[in-house]
Amino acid sequence: MSDYQPRILVFSSEKISDPAIDLAGLLKKHYSPRVYNITLPCTSAVKPNWILKALHKGMDGVFIASDGTDCAFRSDCSALTNNSISKAQQVMKEEGIDLARVKMAALCSVCADPFVGHMKSFSETLSGLGSIKNETGQKDG
Amino acid sequence: MKKDHKEKIGVFICYCGGNISDYVEVEKVAKVVENEPGVQLVKTTMFTCSDSAQVEIIEKIIENDLDGMVVASCSPKLHLLTFRDVAKRAGLNQYNYVHANIREQCSWAHSDRTDDATDKAVRIIRAAISKVRMSQSLQPIEIEAKNVAAVIGAGISGMRSAIELADQGSQVYLIEKDHFVGGRTAQWGHLFPTNEEGKNLVERLYKQIKERDDITLFTGAEVESLNGNIGNFELGVKITPRYVFGKCDDDFLDQVLKACPLEVEDEFNFGLTKRKAIYKNYREAYPESPVIDMELCNKCGACQKICDGKIDLDQEVEHITFNAGAILLNTGFDPYEPEEGEFGYKTVDNVITLQQFRRLLDMSNGTLEYKGKKIRDIAYIYCVGSRQPDGDNKHCSRYCCTSAIQSALNVKNKYPEVRNFHITRGIRTYGKQETCFTDSSRQGDIYLQFFEGAFPEVEKRGEQTKITVQDALTQNENIEVSADLVVLVTGMVQRKDQSVAEILKVPIGSDKFYNEVHTKLRPVETVIDGVFIAGACQSPKNVRGTMASTLAASAKANSLINSGKIELEPIIATVDTDLCEWCGKCDELCSYNAFEKVEADGKTVAKVNKALCKGCGACTPVCPSDAISIVGYSNEEIEGMIDAFVKDVRLIEDHQAKEAESAEGVTNNADKLANALPEMSKRILQSLESGSKAIPEIAAELKHPSEDVMYYLMSLRKYGFVKDTEEINEDEYYLYELKK
Numbered sequence: 001m002s003d004y005q006p007r008i009l010v011f012s013s014e015k016i017s018d019p020a021i022d023l024a025g026l027l028k029k030h031y032s033p034r035v036y037n038i039t040l041p042c043t044s045a046v047k048p049n050w051i052l053k054a055l056h057k058g059m060d061g062v063f064i065a066s067d068g069t070d071c072a073f074r075s076d077c078s079a080l081t082n083n084s085i086s087k088a089q090q091v092m093k094e095e096g097i098d099l100a101r102v103k104m105a106a107l108c109s110v111c112a113d114p115f116v117g118h119m120k121s122f123s124e125t126l127s128g129l130g131s132i133k134n135e136t137g138q139k140d141g
Numbered sequence: 142m143k144k145d146h147k148e149k150i151g152v153f154i155c156y157c158g159g160n161i162s163d164y165v166e167v168e169k170v171a172k173v174v175e176n177e178p179g180v181q182l183v184k185t186t187m188f189t190c191s192d193s194a195q196v197e198i199i200e201k202i203i204e205n206d207l208d209g210m211v212v213a214s215c216s217p218k219l220h221l222l223t224f225r226d227v228a229k230r231a232g233l234n235q236y237n238y239v240h241a242n243i244r245e246q247c248s249w250a251h252s253d254r255t256d257d258a259t260d261k262a263v264r265i266i267r268a269a270i271s272k273v274r275m276s277q278s279l280q281p282i283e284i285e286a287k288n289v290a291a292v293i294g295a296g297i298s299g300m301r302s303a304i305e306l307a308d309q310g311s312q313v314y315l316i317e318k319d320h321f322v323g324g325r326t327a328q329w330g331h332l333f334p335t336n337e338e339g340k341n342l343v344e345r346l347y348k349q350i351k352e353r354d355d356i357t358l359f360t361g362a363e364v365e366s367l368n369g370n371i372g373n374f375e376l377g378v379k380i381t382p383r384y385v386f387g388k389c390d391d392d393f394l395d396q397v398l399k400a401c402p403l404e405v406e407d408e409f410n411f412g413l414t415k416r417k418a419i420y421k422n423y424r425e426a427y428p429e430s431p432v433i434d435m436e437l438c439n440k441c442g443a444c445q446k447i448c449d450g451k452i453d454l455d456q457e458v459e460h461i462t463f464n465a466g467a468i469l470l471n472t473g474f475d476p477y478e479p480e481e482g483e484f485g486y487k488t489v490d491n492v493i494t495l496q497q498f499r500r501l502l503d504m505s506n507g508t509l510e511y512k513g514k515k516i517r518d519i520a521y522i523y524c525v526g527s528r529q530p531d532g533d534n535k536h537c538s539r540y541c542c543t544s545a546i547q548s549a550l551n552v553k554n555k556y557p558e559v560r561n562f563h564i565t566r567g568i569r570t571y572g573k574q575e576t577c578f579t580d581s582s583r584q585g586d587i588y589l590q591f592f593e594g595a596f597p598e599v600e601k602r603g604e605q606t607k608i609t610v611q612d613a614l615t616q617n618e619n620i621e622v623s624a625d626l627v628v629l630v631t632g633m634v635q636r637k638d639q640s641v642a643e644i645l646k647v648p649i650g651s652d653k654f655y656n657e658v659h660t661k662l663r664p665v666e667t668v669i670d671g672v673f674i675a676g677a678c679q680s681p682k683n684v685r686g687t688m689a690s691t692l693a694a695s696a697k698a699n700s701l702i703n704s705g706k707i708e709l710e711p712i713i714a715t716v717d718t719d720l721c722e723w724c725g726k727c728d729e730l731c732s733y734n735a736f737e738k739v740e741a742d743g744k745t746v747a748k749v750n751k752a753l754c755k756g757c758g759a760c761t762p763v764c765p766s767d768a769i770s771i772v773g774y775s776n777e778e779i780e781g782m783i784d785a786f787v788k789d790v791r792l793i794e795d796h797q798a799k800e801a802e803s804a805e806g807v808t809n810n811a812d813k814l815a816n817a818l819p820e821m822s823k824r825i826l827q828s829l830e831s832g833s834k835a836i837p838e839i840a841a842e843l844k845h846p847s848e849d850v851m852y853y854l855m856s857l858r859k860y861g862f863v864k865d866t867e868e869i870n871e872d873e874y875y876l877y878e879l880k881k
């Protein structure tokens with residue numbers, strides 16, 4: 001595993017998975033400071049293009065903290081989110097970007113430990129893959 | 142859609158009394174973000190949420206004519222509404238304020254790496270600035286609301302809701318599917334801890350309802366349609382007639398019951414007895430008149446011959462509609478029905494459920510018998526249908542341990558010769574319910590315990606029923622219990638009939654119970670605005686828990702509709718009609734029917750119903766022309782935030798910082814903190830310049846309440862600005878002085 005510290009963009013949901021990320025901080029549970037979070041009403045709103053833009057702009061990975069079956073809006077939210085991920089991955093494949101750079105997991109509102117665990121394992125996976133710039137051909141800026 | 146970017150943004154960064162500033166170099170962050178596009182001023186404060194800091198923010202917004210605001214502090218879950226209110230008080234649109242969480246998701250999460258925490262704080266605040274630059278000035282969606290509530294389900298939860306709502310001034314329609322009120326509670330006999338009978342509770346609530354003009358009760362009534370939205374729902378209700386009119390005395394009831402030739406299993410007694418086609422759930426059931434089950438009745442006319450004037454077999458089903466501003470779902474639960482063979486259920490002849498046992502006990506008189514055999518030894522097997530390692534019901538049903546033990550106490554009280562054997566997975570009689578466990582132990586009940594993976598076995602050996610259990614309380618000894626009756630302590634599951642939830646589009650959780658918005662923070666609201674849930678339809682609850690939730694839901698519903706107007710969040714879907722080429726995919730996907738097909742400027746496009754859209758955003762990725770976005774989450778806004786996260790951060794180097802600090806006359810960390818102090822703290826420091834003082838003295842001098850002074854003084858003490866003198870004044874108050 002390299003020492004490279006990957007940048008991760010997290011899409012979380014306002015009512016369920018974002019509180020879990022808050023709880024991780026409240027409990028002073030540490031994870032990579034290169035994890036950045038955008039909160040949405042529901043992760044089913046994530047557009048494939050947002051995942052691609054994040055990777056093109058220099059995020060090494062995108063993690064979608066879905067609500068799973070706890071979603072207050074709809075029970076099929078994870079399936080819908082998965083559809084968006086699949087569409088993004090089709091384009092990633094064409095562009096030669098490793099599909100492991102996108103990951104989704106369900107987090108409940110008190111899933112602080114699972115969140116930290118996911119961030120650690122995803123960081124390790126992405127460290128192994130190296131910088132996204134190697135795959136997208138971006139220049140260091 | 143092109144938006145005007147905000148160019149006069151104020152950024153207010155909080156030290157949070159060290160919770161942020163101990164790990165994030167706040168002043169360095171401020172120096173970096175002041176150069177962001179659109180930022181007019183950056184201010185750091187000790188406690189941004191303090192009253193004095195709020196006043197200061199308002200002054201800054203007004204003085205600088207700010208058009209956007211970022212507050213970087215704790216989680217928005219704590220103070221989003223606080224700062225929306227600050228914005229409103231300053232005349233700034235509340236939706237031109239964006240919150241940056243640099244405490245829970247930065248300083249605390251990265252307290253082990255302060256340099257990285259500072260870097261991340263810059264990026265988070267930049268993202269918030271980027272978002273607020275593109276923010277729109279919005280107004281809450283205001284709609285008219287009828288002060289009328291529809292309460293669905295007239296168990297004790299629904300009846301209590303109806304009374305509470307009416308007490309608060311709402312008109313109430315109470316809709317019960319059964320022909321009698323009371324739901325499950327009427328079936329339970331004596332209840333813990335008051336020992337009052339369930340049917341007495343039902344009677345008390347029913348009589349209160351009948352005395353009121355502002356509650357209309359419909360029995361035999363089912364919701365069959367729903368139109369409209371919060372503030373003005375239109376409910377379609379199907380009412381099945383009773384076919385019997387007026388009150389009927391016991392003689393009449395006895396005569397018609399005797400005359401009716403048809404019988405069916407009695408659902409109220411869980412199949413332990415039969416009932417006739419004309420029936421009451423129990424003799425004292427309300428409303429008082431019996432009902433005819435028309436699915437069973439063959440219209441032989443035997444009952445009509447006894448009193449023709451009171452029975453009309455040709456009554457017809459009615460369909461009515463009415464409007465309500467809010468809806469409360471109190472539809473209760475079903476007891477878990479064990480699978481055939483599960484602990485001998487339906488395969489061993491003396492195995493029944495807890496609910497059947499409670500009915501058996503309630504109906505017994507003189508002797509306790511089941512299928513003609515006198516009962517002496519009863520074995521209770523716990524957690525049947527709850528805490529299933531492999532089944533769907535992972536939950537604990539919360540009431541069954543207490544209910545089983547209460548039944549054991551009642552049976553022993555009524556029939557002292559009975560012996561109780563409790564075969565448990567660990568007793569969960571939480572809170573005050575623990576006393577019934579103690580009473581049960583004192584009366585000589587035997588407790589055995591098994592664990593997951595070593596479930597007891599029930600089998601018939603000749604005439605005897607044997608339960609074998611590996612008892613954890615006696616070092617896993619295999620113990621055999623012989624029982625005349627085996628009671629499966631079955632828990633709660635959601636009602637089999639979920640048609641009302643489908644009509645109301647209430648989300649259902651993985652446990653099949655109705656889902657609230659947030660289990661802790663918004664426990665009685667659903668994502669369907671104006672639809673609330675209470676009682677055991679939401680999750681297993683005992684009577685006490687049911688009452689707590691139903692009163693909460695009633696108060697919440699009334700507070701929504703009693704002013705006649707409702708404000709909804711404007712964070713909903715919008716359609717760019719230039720891009721939309723109506724394909725209907727958004728409409729197909731939307732669970733809330735929020736899209737409609739309209740003609741606009743000569744083309745067919747999608748239109749969003751503002752009152753129906755919940756702003757989940759599920760429709761946005763499915764639009765092939767990318768015409769839909771959620772307000773605040775447009776492509777431009779999300780991409781702007783990503784840009785802000787990845788942009789390099791160049792913190793001012795130490796020597797540059799020192800130069801900058803020197804220019805402002807700031808030379809050390811204490812001075813930096815002092816600069817960030819709220820006005821109130823500064824005034825307290827000034828007051829103490831003339832010598833040591835107690836809190837009441839400072840409060841009198843500053844003309845502020847003592848509790849406010851204490852709050853600020855304790856912060857000053859924590860951060861080393863003041864200390865106590867270890868002396869007290871003549872009124873025995875501690876004295877404080879400046880720390881030199």
